Amino acid sequence: MQPAVEFRGIAKHFGAVKANTDVSFAIAKGSIHGLVGENGAGKSTLMSILYGYYRADGGEILLDGQARRIHNSQEAIALGIGMVHQHFMLVENMTVLDNVMLGSEGGFQLKPKRAKVEAELRDICARYRLDVDPLATIQDLSVGAQQRVEILKQIYRSASILILDEPTAVLTAQETASLFEILRLFKEQGKTIILITHKLQEILDITDTVTVMRGGRVIGAVPTADTTKEALANMMVGRPIENNLPRAPYHPGAPVLQVQDLQLLDDQGVKLLADIGFTLRAGEIVAVAGVSGNGQSELMEILSGMRLPTSGQLDFLGQPLPFAGRADADGLPRTFRELGIGHVPEDRLRDGVVKAFSVMHNTIFGYQDKLKNRWGLLNFKAIAGRCAELMRNFDVRPNNHDLRIGLLSGGNQQKVVIAREVLARPKLMLVGQPTRGVDIGTIESIHAQLLKLRDEGVAILLVSVELEEVRALADRILVMCGGRITGELKIEEFDTTRIGLLMGGEHKS
Numbered sequence: 001m002q003p004a005v006e007f008r009g010i011a012k013h014f015g016a017v018k019a020n021t022d023v024s025f026a027i028a029k030g031s032i033h034g035l036v037g038e039n040g041a042g043k044s045t046l047m048s049i050l051y052g053y054y055r056a057d058g059g060e061i062l063l064d065g066q067a068r069r070i071h072n073s074q075e076a077i078a079l080g081i082g083m084v085h086q087h088f089m090l091v092e093n094m095t096v097l098d099n100v101m102l103g104s105e106g107g108f109q110l111k112p113k114r115a116k117v118e119a120e121l122r123d124i125c126a127r128y129r130l131d132v133d134p135l136a137t138i139q140d141l142s143v144g145a146q147q148r149v150e151i152l153k154q155i156y157r158s159a160s161i162l163i164l165d166e167p168t169a170v171l172t173a174q175e176t177a178s179l180f181e182i183l184r185l186f187k188e189q190g191k192t193i194i195l196i197t198h199k200l201q202e203i204l205d206i207t208d209t210v211t212v213m214r215g216g217r218v219i220g221a222v223p224t225a226d227t228t229k230e231a232l233a234n235m236m237v238g239r240p241i242e243n244n245l246p247r248a249p250y251h252p253g254a255p256v257l258q259v260q261d262l263q264l265l266d267d268q269g270v271k272l273l274a275d276i277g278f279t280l281r282a283g284e285i286v287a288v289a290g291v292s293g294n295g296q297s298e299l300m301e302i303l304s305g306m307r308l309p310t311s312g313q314l315d316f317l318g319q320p321l322p323f324a325g326r327a328d329a330d331g332l333p334r335t336f337r338e339l340g341i342g343h344v345p346e347d348r349l350r351d352g353v354v355k356a357f358s359v360m361h362n363t364i365f366g367y368q369d370k371l372k373n374r375w376g377l378l379n380f381k382a383i384a385g386r387c388a389e390l391m392r393n394f395d396v397r398p399n400n401h402d403l404r405i406g407l408l409s410g411g412n413q414q415k416v417v418i419a420r421e422v423l424a425r426p427k428l429m430l431v432g433q434p435t436r437g438v439d440i441g442t443i444e445s446i447h448a449q450l451l452k453l454r455d456e457g458v459a460i461l462l463v464s465v466e467l468e469e470v471r472a473l474a475d476r477i478l479v480m481c482g483g484r485i486t487g488e489l490k491i492e493e494f495d496t497t498r499i500g501l502l503m504g505g506e507h508k509s
Helices: 043-050 073-078 096-101 110-128 143-156 173-188 200-206 229-237 296-303 332-339 348-352 380-393 410-423 440-455 467-473 496-503
Strands: 005-014 017-027 032-037 058-063 066-068 081-084 161-165 192-196 209-214 217-223 255-265 271-281 285-289 311-316 341-344 428-432 459-463 476-481 484-490
Touching: 005 043, 017 043, 017 058, 017 209, 017 217, 032 043, 032 200, 032 229, 043 161, 043 192, 073 081, 081 143, 096 110, 096 143, 110 143, 110 173, 143 173, 173 192, 173 200, 192 200, 200 229, 209 229, 217 229, 229 440, 255 296, 255 459, 271 296, 271 459, 271 484, 285 440, 285 467, 296 428, 296 459, 332 341, 341 410, 348 410, 380 410, 410 428, 410 440, 428 440, 440 459, 440 467, 459 467, 476 496, 484 496
Parallel strands: 032 192, 032 209, 081 161, 161 192, 285 459, 285 476, 341 428, 428 459
Antiparallel strands: 005 017, 005 058, 058 066, 209 217, 255 271, 255 311, 476 484
């Protein structure tokens, strides 16, 4: 049987950066094929070439044994190729039905077409167990449901080859299990799936074959049944990965952050946070665990100055945070940074970087006033030197500070955001989902940096949906459900079953 997709000698350069070099491998029809590698290994670039976003500088792509030149995404869709991006391509204030129809309206008479498409979508949802209401508004859906909408779009467009780029990065364990059931059904229908993920256990759980890339080249392709997580990790980074990083003894210092009776109501009076109280000390990492959407994001927004609380007492280094008398949060994030509060936001693209600006400019955002000369102008010599140090110490690739940060992989963007906050030497570091969508080597590097900060006496509040990350970093764990803290555990009390019950709303007695 001809492979569904075959890459032969694919090359792609962005200036001096070689994203893909002589990439060659085949993907069997009716299989789930994993694609792994470090951030910046060339995986997403290769898939963007297959989907028509980029034109290869050399080589060819064969679909069902026939060479194809794919000039744009419309041609890719017509050839049966669909792509679900890590950051969803959905219009949030429109319905599922309208999002699916975008680009294929078929004329000005929409009402008859809408009724026909709605019926087709309901049939597809029943057949693939997608559990999505076509008339629901995107912004009212969970992250998992929004991802099912993206898959629904591709099935409606008759995709026979489905590319998924980090599909589980923002999903809970239950949503991931549901997604995998959908993918298995897709495979049973004879479809071909290409799965890009940094979660090696998922590769072992769901794929038939896995291709490993490093530095823009293919390192190897193996049947999944014949490999292990350790072997894949070594192929990805070219060295053994340290799973248990050394930790200094736990000796917390004086209180840095004290939160008492924190409350937050939305515009309709719905409680988003209720009765939140905890203390965070110097030299400790307190992790907030829980299913996404249970108040963790709102807590981080308040502590970073992005949002005002409804009520409560919040003290930083013994002084109240300056919320009193304010009508809005305008200017507060800057004030909080000046106080010594660093913030790595959960969504790096929305809140952490400006994609159109260079890497160098992104390394100073929020701290630019500290990098001015005696005349009040930005000291670009100092900024360039600081950026070079940052990129070297945090292994940001490619090492080109003039490159637009939007051209970097997600993991390298994350390194820039974390490095920017670390170099500011904060007293309190707020860290949201620090390793979402990054590779195993970068995870090791980020964890090492956070543990180093902790050992230097910085107080760290970590929000993560990854329990293994919580286990690796935390000294204490707060579990949230429904906007409340349902329990607190020492790391010695770590138990996934107990934490799961607390995440489901059971309170610790």
